[in-house]
Amino acid sequence: MFTRLFADAAAGSLDVMTARELEQTTAADLARDEVAYYLSCPGERSWWRVAQTHDGEIVGLAIPSATPTNRNVGYLAVPAQHRGHGYVDEILEYITRFHIGDGARRITATTDAVNTPMAAAFDRAGYKLVEVRIDLEPSQMH
Numbered sequence: 428m429f430t431r432l433f434a435d436a437a438a439g440s441l442d443v444m445t446a447r448e449l450e451q452t453t454a455a456d457l458a459r460d461e462v463a464y465y466l467s468c469p470g471e472r473s474w475w476r477v478a479q480t481h482d483g484e485i486v487g488l489a490i491p492s493a494t495p496t497n498r499n500v501g502y503l504a505v506p507a508q509h510r511g512h513g514y515v516d517e518i519l520e521y522i523t524r525f526h527i528g529d530g531a532r533r534i535t536a537t538t539d540a541v542n543t544p545m546a547a548a549f550d551r552a553g554y555k556l557v558e559v560r561i562d563l564e565p566s567q568m569h
Contacts (some may be wrong), residue, residue, distance in 0.1 A: 436504030
């Protein structure tokens with residue numbers, strides 16, 4: 428199920444690397460790679476959750492994660508057909524409360540600068556911007 432949700436969430440993603448990878452591979456292959464990556468992270472698979480409405484409709488996923496030094500938001504997604512209904516705030520709140528409830532003193536998170544909806548969700552949830560990372564790439568020679 429998580430692989431399908433990753434694939435669904437890739438459609439219309441504002442994540443730069445996701446968009447680039449979709450130019451080279453299928454959403455299904457990308458999703459399998461993403462699931463494998465999060466399984467390799469220090470967080471536990473038992474932390475993963477599917478976000479559902481009260482009627483049981485699946486509207487997203489939450490993967491609280493960890494780094495060697497901190498708890499991390501990890502991955503959260505709302506498939507394109509469910510975006511714009513505030514589910515991102517509820518999923519982020521779940522991940523934040525999950526980590527706090529397990530004793531986390533610091534929770535890190537990242538998003539691309541162009542992903543302004545996710546940046547706004549972090550801001551609404553009280554996350555503070557403490558670092559900006561710029562990934563530089565060589566220009567393509569023609």
